Amino acid sequence: MLPRLCLWLLLLAATAFGVGGTKVAYNDRALVIDGERRIIISGSIHYPRSTPEMWPDLIRKAKEGGLDAIETYVFWNGHEPRRRQYNFEGNYDIVRFFKEVQDAGMYAILRIGPYICGEWNYGGLPAWLRDISGMQFRMHNHPFESEMETFTTLIVDKLKAANMFAGQGGPIILSQIENEYGNIMGKLNNNESASEYIHWCAAMANKQNVGVPWIMCQQDDDVPHGILNTCNGFYCHDWFPKRTDIPKMWTENWTGWFKAWDKPDFHRSAEDVAFSVAMFFQKRGSLQNYYMYHGGTNFGRTSGGPYITTSYDYDAPLDEYGNIRQPKYGHLKDLHNILKSMEKILLHGDYKDTTMGNNNVTMTKYTLDNTTSACFISNKHDDKDVNVTLEDGVTHVVPAWSVSILPDCKTVAYNSAKIKTQTSVMVKRPEDGSTQSLTWSWMPENLQPFMTDEKGNFRKNELLEQITTSGDQSDYLWYRTSFEHKGEGSYKLHVNTTGHELYAFVNGKLVGRHHSPNGGFVFQMETPVQVHDGKNYISLLSATIGLKNYGALFEMMPAGIVGGPVKLVDPATNTTTYDLSNSSWAYKSGLIGEHREAHLDKAGQQWRSLNGTIPVNRPFTWYKATFDAPAGSEPVVADLLGLGKGVAWINGNNLGRYWPSYTAADMGGCRQCDYRGTFKAEGDGLKCLTGCNEPSQRFYHVPRSFLKAGVENTVVLFEEAGGDPTRVDFHTVAVGAACAEAAEVGDQVALACSHGRTISSVDVASLGVARGKCGAYEGGCESKAALAAFEAACVGKESCTVRHADDFRAAAGCDSRVLTVQATC
């Protein structure tokens, strides 16, 4: 018996104290991991926004980019789509995700929320929470707190069972409860309940006994006991936690911005992201997380927030498809390497900030044991380079809006505005777009049953709120009624709705359609209608496009034609002839094709194809075609130009909502792009926008794991608004042109393609400032010697490195020594 008892005791000890476990503590300077103060560079990768097959590659690229940790939210509505019915499969396999992080030898940051914001449907909260009586979201009340605790405990227990916390030998070193509550606390009109709630959150979290610290972000006031508060934002250098015994941590440094259907694409320059990170570490930062490091895709209808595009690319260092985005990725990697080399002095050294001339120029000197020193010089002027002379009498030019890092206080090893890494231009192949032409068949969505008011789930003498009525099980809700009319008549049908989209039918005929403009919610539709003698039917189809995810009481924002009014107005006098708001309305959630799972292409569906001809620009139409998957391993996109609005599936996998007919706004920021100056995503002063006046989202990611090689693949579309699928096409996305610059002789110039593709030609090797952009440099001042050196080293190779040499010369009059190279992959 004795050996077995010993074994049992050993096992008990292992679980209690964590054999091979990592101890996570903290002090005023840093997280202390197994007794060592550590700089942690982390990046957000949201597991449902990619596929399990993509995770190892994304995580490996993050590690190679100099990251120590991967951070993710937990997505409650995805894990518990119906109360107590759970989903931990596929891209919701959270344990598998954390195991991949562990296998890569990285740390993980677990942000449970479970309110997560995240441009995610309803901020991650399941819509069924609304049905529980007495429910008040994110306030001190039993119904909410009980559900939140049940879910939080479930997640923690699942991760504990898989030994995922640091003390158990797992990767998780930090965990977060709630999210950005400090932003809304004061706006809830019940500050006592709000305060009790956030303290309850802390107590509930600490009771979970996860063995790692709990954090709250953007919770600068009323920070509960046992919680470390952290910063979110584009810049966090001037922010410090209130408590002086905790480290300065930045949980969301926005690397770009998300995209809404009405907006062009946001781009935050590599120079500006690097500037913000360098300043953060200059001013005692110790942990920072890129939000996002890989943004990914909002697959499926409950993934995206209101009016958020299916692409959640975010202009992150890894693009939506998992490709390395250069120069952002490489420029930040260079910064990470420098910061890591300074870990000891930054976290143990004494420090002194000296402002020079005015507050915009700061020199920070870290010293350790009087023997070593490290310096940062930051210049926050947005238009003025400055010369800074250090103690040793040497003057350094610090460009406007940049930070220079001198790990020995003598030599500048990094300047945030000087990019040494390559710039890549991604191309879609084949570039001429001539791939296989697809043969389509089609099927109408059967609207007939909804064109009279005979059939419906139930009736009510009022206009109901949509989320509650449909349980958010579909985007669509039918509202139908009828009225008697004597003789014929002409009216304006007036509908007031809280969004997000509306189609109106009178006696079976589509008479009007509208959607919320500019991401708003409430709108009115007015459309002329003819009525006939006798009974007339009005059928209104309301559709949601992702539920609101942010703001005080965001969950109270209704959807659909709640309360209306719905009226028939006399066009001559503008007076209401019929107010139908309190008529008997019949309700039905979802479309027939959804209930029949038309997207799964099951047997028994009535697909039609008359010699390959299909109707186009026909609303409420299902389309189907087969195609061959593009060969190779490069990411695949579907070009959906020509379609209106709807949903696409590949082999039954949801690609998300598509809406290429939505044209992105033209904004001031489309015509200016200077990395210098504060980056913004809202209000005045936007810059570096692209895609203005173009289809808001034309290309849709088709993960490789959705495709089958060597056999037919099926694409199914539900086209709601009317479009032409005959232009639908598939492409791969990879590096097309690779460019790099070297300012000084001796600099190494590295070029690389992707996915095993090799450099086919070197197109430009110029001395002097090249005109044009990477992919289309105009050249001038060509150096034959440089061209020859690059051709010899690079052509036929996946990557190459060439040293900028003194004998790289151009014609007389070309005095610049700045070498610019462009190659084609």
Ligand SMILES: *[C@@H]1O[C@H](CO)[C@@H](O)[C@H](O)[C@H]1NC(C)=O
């Ligand atoms: C709540 O607000 C009231 C009035 O604004 C204020 O007097 C009170 O101190 C606040 N209480 C808390 C806990 O913040």
Ligand SMILES: *[C@@H]1O[C@H](CO)[C@@H](O)[C@H](O)[C@H]1NC(C)=O
């Ligand atoms: C560092 O220098 C200061 C002043 O010159 C001196 O007081 C201190 O003892 C020195 N510390 C070490 C560790 O040498």
Ligand SMILES: *[C@@H]1O[C@H](CO)[C@@H](O)[C@H](O)[C@H]1NC(C)=O
């Ligand atoms: C500091 O720089 C900002 C631009 O970043 C500028 O608006 C401001 O005037 C500068 N302050 C001083 C004192 O020069």
Ligand SMILES: *[C@@H]1O[C@H](CO)[C@@H](O)[C@H](O)[C@H]1NC(C)=O
């Ligand atoms: C910095 O110094 C260089 C050379 O010493 C000089 O040419 C330049 O004008 C100076 N720049 C500023 C902003 O003072």
Ligand SMILES: *[C@@H]1O[C@H](CO)[C@@H](O)[C@H](O)[C@H]1NC(C)=O
């Ligand atoms: C439309 O509905 C909203 C939300 O119910 C309401 O606030 C607004 O007053 C209504 N507007 C009109 C013009 O009826």
Ligand SMILES: *[C@@H]1O[C@H](CO)[C@@H](O)[C@H](O)[C@H]1NC(C)=O
């Ligand atoms: C009725 O309202 C419309 C706008 O809603 C307006 O253009 C029209 O002039 C109005 N007609 C009358 C008779 O008031």
Ligand SMILES: *[C@@H]1O[C@H](CO)[C@@H](O)[C@H](O)[C@H]1NC(C)=O
């Ligand atoms: C509809 O019913 C509501 C609630 O009973 C009432 O406030 C409203 O005045 C009614 N509207 C009409 C047009 O009868």
Ligand SMILES: *[C@@H]1O[C@H](CO)[C@@H](O)[C@H](O)[C@H]1NC(C)=O
């Ligand atoms: C379909 O094609 C067949 C054979 O090519 C032809 O006989 C028939 O007339 C076509 N039907 C239509 C509707 O075009």
Ligand SMILES: CC(=O)N[C@H]1CO[C@H](CO)[C@@H](O)[C@@H]1O
């Ligand atoms: C959207 C959002 O929360 N923006 C905030 C980000 O943080 C900065 C400061 O850290 C605020 O000024 C923004 O309002």
